[in-house]
Amino acid sequence: MNGISVQDVAYAVAGKPILHGISLHLTEARIGIIGRNGSGKTTLLRLIAGLIAPSSGQVRLGDMDPAQDRRGVLSRIGILFQNPDHQIIFPTVEEELAFGLRQMGLSTAEAMARVQAALSAEGRADWAARSVQTLSQGQRQYLCLLSVLLMAPETILLDEPFAALDLPMQMRLTRRLAALPQRLVVISHDPDAVAACDRVIWLEAGRVARDGAAAEVLAAFRAEMARLGADDADADLTD
């Protein structure tokens, strides 16, 4: 599996700096990115996926620049966004699932055949022609995961995957993700969601505050969150 290299990356929008000098080499199978609201987690994920290009520095998937090779990146990186409704664009399950495969160059017939096979393997063959609107939020998120898995990327990036799910759905998704052979990069503001990762990176105001073993990074993160939570005023949210 190719490593993901982030070299001295900065990112700014309209002159506002969001990430500053981030350098990471991601090789572990399970990586957590933790941080408060607005710390830059989603922006880092979007840079890794090539959805945005850095203002300075480099992102590389093996030898590929993800922002320059949109088609090539599809077999390397899949993303599961926090809100499935930001991801789903087609009215039926089969059309939605076929879309990524067609983007990868498969014909419509080939894509549809793979979709049918995948749905059957999931015991969901009856979902093919179903309207996406009739699925629950958790089912729509599961649809997005199936869509990513069909494309068989090396790495899956997950942005707060548990945020909208009830506890049984969270437990099912956790088991499903744990069994995947892919590298997973999970972002969350919840330490429990990344506690089992091989490595945890804590982002604070667009910088890496800590990077290392989950137990050590999360202990420091929890202590800092408890300290901030004990204050009535949040100086960070006053701008």
Ligand SMILES: Nc1ncnc2c1ncn2[C@@H]1O[C@H](COP(=O)(O)OP(=O)(O)OP(=O)(O)O)[C@@H](O)[C@H]1O
């Ligand atoms: N396109 C944009 N235009 C302006 N500001 C942006 C843009 N994208 C991100 N930001 C700002 O950059 C900062 C980091 O945003 P980002 O979404 O990466 O944080 P996050 O850690 O994922 O937050 P959350 O946990 O709340 O989802 C925030 O202050 C956000 O408002």
